[in-house]
Every structure is written in C-alpha cells, then in structure tokens.
Amino acid sequence: MLKKIVFLSFLTLTYAASTAQTKTIPTYLDDSKPVAERVKDALSRMTLEEKVGMLHAQSKFSSAGVPRLGIPEFWTTDGPHGVRAEVKWDEWDQAGWTNDSIVAYPALTALSATWNKKMSWNYGKALGEEARYRKKDILLGPGVNIYRTPLNGRNFEYMGEDPFLTSKMVVPYIQGVQSNGVATSVKHYALNNQEMFRHTSNVTVDDRALYELYLPPFKAAVTEGDSWTIMGAYDMYKGQYASQNQYLLNDILKGEWNYKGVVVSDWGAVNNTEQAIKNGLDLEFGSWTNGLSAGTKNAYDNYYLAQPYLDLIKSGKVGTKELDDKVTRLLNLAYKTTMNKNKPFGNVASEDHRAVAKQVGEEGIVLLKNQNNILPIDLTKVKTIAVIGENAIKMMTVGGGSSSLKAKYETLPLDGIKSRFGKEAEVTFARGYVGDPGGEYNGVKSGQDLKDDRAPEVILNEAVELAKKSDFVIFVGGLNKADHQDAEGVDRTSYGLPYNQDNVISALAKANKNLAVVLVSGNAVAMPWIKEVPAIVESWYLGSEAGNSLASVLAGDANPSGKLPFTFPVKLEDNSAHQLGEYPGNKEELAAGKGKDQKNPINITYNEGIFVGYRWHDTKKIKPLFSFGHGLSYTTFEIGKAKADKTTIGQDDKITFTFTVKNTGKKAGAEVAQLYISDLKSSLPRPTKELKGFEKVFLNPGEEKEVSITIDKAALSFFDADKHAWVAEPGDFEALIGNSSDNIKTKVKFTLK
Structure with a gap:
C-alpha cells in the first residue's frame, strides 16, 4: 500500500511541476471533482493499448493499471471466508511468504446458519480489514449459489437453499467488506449448482425458477448491497458460457438491474473473444494460454480480451463502444479501491477478528437433536470425557479448493475441548477411524501427518473400549476438505458419511448412552443411526476458532441458536433434484460420454423448477431428517x-x-x-x-x-x-x-x- 501511495503522490507532484504555469492538476487526479468527470478525463487520456491492457490479467491474481497515468493495478484474492495465501506471480504454487497468514473465519454455511444480519456485517468488516491489510483490492466472494443438491462439493462456500435468507445475509457481508475500500465479487453468476461438469455443462431451467430461486441473491447483492464487482460462472446457460453470456450479463444484470459495476470472469471461464466483447464481460482472469501459440512474449497477451481484441479493433471488425464501457467501469472501481485515499489501513489477526470468528462459530452451530437434554455437558456428573473421531484432530482451514487458507492458527476440536473441560474432567482421545491422513491441499501445507497403519478393527476397538469407561463420549466426524468431500471442482460420490463412520457411531452408541455426535461438514449427510444417538450437533467448518466455538457450545457457555440454512433429507432420493431433475446430467448423454470437453457439453435440466429444498419437502409432505430453519436451544x-x-x-x-x-x-x-x-x-x-x-x-x-x-x-x-x-x-x-x-x-x- 505504501508503494502505491508514494507512487501516486510522486505522479501528482510530477504533473503539478509540469503544469506550474496554470497551477492545476489533471481532473482525473483531482479529488475535488465528481467521479464521473474524473473517469471521463482519464478515459480521454488513455491510448487504445492502455485501455485493452486494463481488461485482462497480468499475473495469476492481478490486472494492469495504467502506469503512465498513475492508475494502479488491481490485486484480487480468493477468500469467501479468509484471505488466500500469496502465490507466485505466474504459478499456483505458494510464494513462501512468512507474513501472509490470517484468521480463518467460519465457512459461509455457518455464517448463514446464524440467521443474524448484524453478525454478517461484523464478519464482512473483519474479513475486509484483513484483505485491506494484505493490499487486496477485490475479494473473490461471497458465494450465493442456491443449494440444489447435497452432493455439490462447493456448498460449504454458499449460503443455503433459500433465496430470501441468502439475500438478507449477503447484503451486510458486502457492505462490511466494502467499508474497507475492498470490492466484493459475488459469485458464481449464475446456475453453478454443482461442481461435476462445471466447465462442460449447459443448464436448462425455466424462467420462473431462474427468477424466483437462482437470481434473487445476486440481484440483492448488486441492487441492495452495491457489490462493486460480480463474478461469472463456468457453466453454460442458453448455450453460452456464463462469463460471456448475453442473457445473464447484458439482458438481466446490466439491463434489468442496471448494474454499473465490473463483471469479472471466473479463472479460465472465457473461451471466445467476440462473445467476451459483446456479452458483458469486463475483466478476464485465468484463461488457459501458454504464451507460445501466438508467438508472443507474454502469455497474457494471448487472453481473449488482450491482443485478439486489439487486432479486431485495429482491423475495423469491431468498434470501441464496448471497450470504453468496460474501461469506464474499471475506472469507477479504481476510484472506490486503488485510488481511494480515504480507505482505512486494515489489520490482520487482531483480537477483534478472533472474537468475530469465535462468535460467528458459536451462533452458527446448530443443535439438531438433544434427547434427555444430555447437552450441555454437566461437569458435576461428568468426570471423564472421551473424544473420538478423526475430525477432532484434523485441520480444516486447508483444502477444499480455492478457499484453502493459510491460517495463523487453528484451534482443533480436541484442543478446544481439552482447554475448556480439562481442568474439571479427564479428556482422552481415540481415532475411531482413518479417513484422509493428508496434510497438503492446493499448495497449502497444514503440517499434519495423520497416517495410521493399524487395522480398522483395532482402531475401532480402541475407541469402543475408551467409550465404555468414560462418562461422556463426543464423536467428531463428518466430511472434510479432500476431493469428493467438501471441495471445489468435484462433487461428493455418496450422501452417506465416508470412512465407515456409520458403523463407528453405532458401535459407540452401544458402548455409551451419553453420546454426542458432532458433524463437521458443509453439507447434509445421511444418518441411519439417528435413533441410536441422543445428541447431534452440526458444527460446519468454523475456521481458526473452531475448537473454542464448539467447546463453548458443548459446555453451555454459549447457548446454541443456529438454524439450518438448508434441508437435511432422509435419503438422497427425497431431494427434488435427484427425484425429478437431472444430476449430474442427462442420463443418455452421460452414457454416451458427453461432458468430457467443451466441444461436447452435457445438458442438465432442472425439472424440479421452483420446488427446491423445503419448498419441495413441505409441499409434497416428505418428512425431512431435519427441516430448513431447524435448530434447538x-x-x-x-x-x-x-x-x-x-x-x-x-x-x-x-x-x-x-x-x-x-x-x-x-x-x-x-x-x-x-x-x-x-x-x-x-x-x-x-x-x-x-x-x-x-x-x-x-x-x-x-x-x-x-x-x-x-x-x-x-x-x-x-x-x-x-x-x-x-x-x-x-x-x-x-x-x-x-x-x-x-x-x-x-x-x-x-x-x-
């Protein structure tokens, strides 16, 4: 940030010296002038090459400004629930910095489960402060795609199945982040409701379902929250890819909603220059180019909105109307972010931020079942506590795809429980099962090696024996951030719990009637053991303060008040997308091998229309495992x-x-x-x-x-x-x-x- 301020001040002084006779500075650098005038002036001074240069990436996460005019570059960062670690300029590998650790906040399912709009603003403000401190201009989040199927690997990054709840929770998040002079980029616009075939699918949905379910959170984000950018999705709609889509971007977003902000492509979502020019895209990131095919020195010159766009203009095949509109939007963004002298400095990993993370976790945790009120744990009766399950000791801030974080610290469930209960009770641990022992995801290393070569029956017997001799048992299981669990790019392969956890839970229930099952996940799961277990807690992915938030609820220091932001069906077939719709795509086309590349996309039809989640269950009187909005106290x-x-x-x-x-x-x-x-x-x-x-x-x-x-x-x-x-x-x-x-x-x- 200091470099940017010094550079901008130097440029202003340079202009002042060169115009000493008139004692004026250029309009575009004059804070006293209206932004519209400043944008118009800046635009008039830019060359054709400088304008096109602003439209595409110059590195993995940055795009060029106009150095000659002192217009800074934009720096983006992943992170709906934390600011991503630095990567190398032109690679996905970690840069190896020692000062890019942050507080990991609870995933957005947990935030939505608070049903607390004020909490959403606090979350956004704290996250925005960390992004600002890290000198980021655009935060690539939040995610508001609707929860259509519990198999979607990226549901943990979204806010649930209901468009009204999502709309009300996303607006204060946006306002909190942007109060720091950092833009949000609400994603993924639109119809990105599964990860399987996300690059190679064409979604068919009727207009009623589109407008009633899938668009409202995005509309609220731009018309009420004034999100300064919005991110296009990967999938196709009406045969056009979402990041270059006439209907979604021009007709609806910029037409019906009169959006004046910037449309950012998802990384690698652009594949056609003329469509990108005409169909509403403003800023292109992550296109797959090698820098060699066109014989250019810079791979980024090969982007669809780079040299190919410039060539079309110079050849007279396209005009500059769209170009000027795109640059105007980017300049408006610059005056709110990179050229905004009044934005705060931000901070990272402060006590306030830790407190926000802990409080969101406490309010987001959902008490699903509490038979005989066995929770909170009564320490006048409980003197030995057995904690069982891999998720009690597994770090969850890393993994899951682009939202993987390099957290300054992560309090694990076992550590949180020991810290809270250890002075009054003996807390012991047994593994119970081995799921994913890995410790490196998306280039971030957790430092953990959870490898355990013992036979599964030995590990289970150890847990059962510990449960038998303990006063209370806390099983911490669920999903994780590995592929085919809760992770970007891939969907779950089953609605059931992985790693034989159902058998482990049933065995523990037989061994000790004082059992609480804690599920760490961003998705609903099947519970064939539900009648055997007296207490069930949905704890989501809670970030840096996960163990402390969980222990606080288990002890009763915090009274659980979270409510489910989506329905837990009894079985997968009770979900409307699986009963009526096409998932993961048209069956005949699946059998024929479609969806393997963009030349042969697979069709996905949302036959269920508006009947998604509780709208389906309640209308058809299908009893859910746990209903939308459910949560005990x-x-x-x-x-x-x-x-x-x-x-x-x-x-x-x-x-x-x-x-x-x-x-x-x-x-x-x-x-x-x-x-x-x-x-x-x-x-x-x-x-x-x-x-x-x-x-x-x-x-x-x-x-x-x-x-x-x-x-x-x-x-x-x-x-x-x-x-x-x-x-x-x-x-x-x-x-x-x-x-x-x-x-x-x-x-x-x-x-x-």
Whole structure:
C-alpha cells in the first residue's frame, strides 16, 4: 500500500511541476471533482493499448493499471471466508511468504446458519480489514449459489437453499467488506449448482425458477448491497458460457438491474473473444494460454480480451463502444479501491477478528437433536470425557479448493475441548477411524501427518473400549476438505458419511448412552443411526476458532441458536433434484460420454423448477431428517399469537405482523422467528410456504419481546414467465410464523385486493 501511495503522490507532484504555469492538476487526479468527470478525463487520456491492457490479467491474481497515468493495478484474492495465501506471480504454487497468514473465519454455511444480519456485517468488516491489510483490492466472494443438491462439493462456500435468507445475509457481508475500500465479487453468476461438469455443462431451467430461486441473491447483492464487482460462472446457460453470456450479463444484470459495476470472469471461464466483447464481460482472469501459440512474449497477451481484441479493433471488425464501457467501469472501481485515499489501513489477526470468528462459530452451530437434554455437558456428573473421531484432530482451514487458507492458527476440536473441560474432567482421545491422513491441499501445507497403519478393527476397538469407561463420549466426524468431500471442482460420490463412520457411531452408541455426535461438514449427510444417538450437533467448518466455538457450545457457555440454512433429507432420493431433475446430467448423454470437453457439453435440466429444498419437502409432505430453519436451544421459547395491522391490503400497501417471543426456560438464549407466506389459491403451482421474513431475538430467562415483521406485495408475488413480470394475484394469503419450516406456531389470514 505504501508503494502505491508514494507512487501516486510522486505522479501528482510530477504533473503539478509540469503544469506550474496554470497551477492545476489533471481532473482525473483531482479529488475535488465528481467521479464521473474524473473517469471521463482519464478515459480521454488513455491510448487504445492502455485501455485493452486494463481488461485482462497480468499475473495469476492481478490486472494492469495504467502506469503512465498513475492508475494502479488491481490485486484480487480468493477468500469467501479468509484471505488466500500469496502465490507466485505466474504459478499456483505458494510464494513462501512468512507474513501472509490470517484468521480463518467460519465457512459461509455457518455464517448463514446464524440467521443474524448484524453478525454478517461484523464478519464482512473483519474479513475486509484483513484483505485491506494484505493490499487486496477485490475479494473473490461471497458465494450465493442456491443449494440444489447435497452432493455439490462447493456448498460449504454458499449460503443455503433459500433465496430470501441468502439475500438478507449477503447484503451486510458486502457492505462490511466494502467499508474497507475492498470490492466484493459475488459469485458464481449464475446456475453453478454443482461442481461435476462445471466447465462442460449447459443448464436448462425455466424462467420462473431462474427468477424466483437462482437470481434473487445476486440481484440483492448488486441492487441492495452495491457489490462493486460480480463474478461469472463456468457453466453454460442458453448455450453460452456464463462469463460471456448475453442473457445473464447484458439482458438481466446490466439491463434489468442496471448494474454499473465490473463483471469479472471466473479463472479460465472465457473461451471466445467476440462473445467476451459483446456479452458483458469486463475483466478476464485465468484463461488457459501458454504464451507460445501466438508467438508472443507474454502469455497474457494471448487472453481473449488482450491482443485478439486489439487486432479486431485495429482491423475495423469491431468498434470501441464496448471497450470504453468496460474501461469506464474499471475506472469507477479504481476510484472506490486503488485510488481511494480515504480507505482505512486494515489489520490482520487482531483480537477483534478472533472474537468475530469465535462468535460467528458459536451462533452458527446448530443443535439438531438433544434427547434427555444430555447437552450441555454437566461437569458435576461428568468426570471423564472421551473424544473420538478423526475430525477432532484434523485441520480444516486447508483444502477444499480455492478457499484453502493459510491460517495463523487453528484451534482443533480436541484442543478446544481439552482447554475448556480439562481442568474439571479427564479428556482422552481415540481415532475411531482413518479417513484422509493428508496434510497438503492446493499448495497449502497444514503440517499434519495423520497416517495410521493399524487395522480398522483395532482402531475401532480402541475407541469402543475408551467409550465404555468414560462418562461422556463426543464423536467428531463428518466430511472434510479432500476431493469428493467438501471441495471445489468435484462433487461428493455418496450422501452417506465416508470412512465407515456409520458403523463407528453405532458401535459407540452401544458402548455409551451419553453420546454426542458432532458433524463437521458443509453439507447434509445421511444418518441411519439417528435413533441410536441422543445428541447431534452440526458444527460446519468454523475456521481458526473452531475448537473454542464448539467447546463453548458443548459446555453451555454459549447457548446454541443456529438454524439450518438448508434441508437435511432422509435419503438422497427425497431431494427434488435427484427425484425429478437431472444430476449430474442427462442420463443418455452421460452414457454416451458427453461432458468430457467443451466441444461436447452435457445438458442438465432442472425439472424440479421452483420446488427446491423445503419448498419441495413441505409441499409434497416428505418428512425431512431435519427441516430448513431447524435448530434447538438449551432453553425453551414460546411464540405468541400473531396479529396483523390490517386484514385486507391493496397492491401498494404493506402489512405488519406482530407477535411475542418469550424465553420460558432458565437460560439466556436466542430464537429465530421465521415468517413464511402461503398463497391459498393461485393460478400457478406454488410451494406450500416461502420464507419472507425472520428476526433473531435474544432473551434472558422469563423475558418477552414483541416482534414485528412487515412485508409488501413483493413477498406475495410469483414470477410470470409469459408476462416476464412479477405478479401478486388478488386473493387470500396466510402468514405462518414459527421457528422452522415444519414447526409453525401461529397463523394469520389476510386478503390482497
């Protein structure tokens, strides 16, 4: 950052000296001038080559500015939940720096599970401060693709199955990050709902599902959150790749939503110069070039928006209208980031950041089951605790693909449990199973070697014997960040737990009735042992403070208040994408070997339409393992009878629902009141209910608060594909208020005129 400031100051002084007669500086460097004037002036001073030079990468993670004019380069970084370690200029290998370690924050599934908009802003602000400190201008996140199938390897980076929840949680995240002068790049726009065939698939989805489910989080990100950039996806839609797509980028994003920001390609997502020029792409990264094919000295000159674009302009085959629009967008971005003199300096791994990471973890953890209230652990009765399972000792901040992090520290579950309980109880550990002993992913080395050559039965017997002689057993298992678990580029191969964990859990349940199963994952999993286990905790990937957050909840220091951001089906076939839709692609085309390259893409049709997640389960009355919005507490709550401020509303009116939430237990805690809307009679099929409001309420024992949630006709509308418009049909509706999609406590009927 210091280099940039010194360079910019030097350039300003140089211009001042050269224009001493007039005692003026160029408009584009004059902070007192409106940004529009400054952009126009800068654009007028740039050569054709300088303009094209701004449109594409100059290294793995940076793009050129205009040195002659003092317009700095842009530096991007991966990291929806932490700032990625530095890599070499032109390689993916780690650069080997010693000052690029950061705090790893909980993955976005955990953030979404807090159902706390304020927490999302705190998260974004802290993450943005670390990105700013590391001199990054664009943070490549957050991810808001909808959870369509539990097999998607990248679900842990997203915010769940509901477009309303995702929209409300992503906006404060964006605002928090960008308060530091660091741009977010909301991804992956759009329809990137699986990793398998992500480079070689064409998604077919009806307009209604597109507008009702898959687009709203992106729309909220740009129209409410004002995300300064947005990242295109890999997949095809209507036969065009998403990062160069007329319909997604020009018609919808820049047309219907009037987006003035920058569209960034995903790395390697561009494959056609003319489409990239015309179809809305502004900044190209990661294209697969070798620097030799065209005989050029610099591989980056071979990018689709580099020399090939320049050649087309110089030959008269294309004009400069699109070019000037792209550069204008990039200059606007520069004045918010690289040329913004008022942005804060940022900081990294501060106590505040650690506190944010821990608190998000505590609020995001979901207590799924707690039979006989065996949690929190009662240390007046429990003197020996057995911790069993590989995930208790495995680092999870590395791996998973591009979000792999070089964390300054990571508190493992076993360490957190020992730290919290060790003074009052004896804490012992047994492996239980061997899953993934590796310690290096995506060039980041965890420093761990978890290799264990003992026979599986020996490892299991050791765990069972330890469980038998302990007062309490905590099994820490689930998924991990290895390929075919929760990882970029590949999907899961099974809905069940890997590494024979089902048998381990059943054996432990027989050995000790005081058993809590802690699942570390970013996805739903099958639980054939659910009736055998009294307590189940979904702990997600919680980053640097993982062990401390988990131990805090297990001990009752923090009362769990997380709610599921997606449905846990009993079996994979209960998921609508697997029952009705095509996954991982058209069966006939799969058999024919399609999807192996971009010349033969495989088609994926979303036959389930709008019926995704709880919209499917609740409408078809398919009982889930755990419902959307579900999450227990160590206290109890009561939601009072709801009232509406009117019984009939007009098309331009709003309606407010008021009800009380009371803590009827003996421990302070938080409840998430959820408001769903049901259209009682519609001309088109609609889900039984759709989330349209929520509020997290913190209450002391015996305390009661009044909660009000206001909606307008947008909450009552569906997308009419024939009219290409949102329609709220007159008639009767019902507001359903509860603490999960399948646990409605109070209802209010009303009529739309």
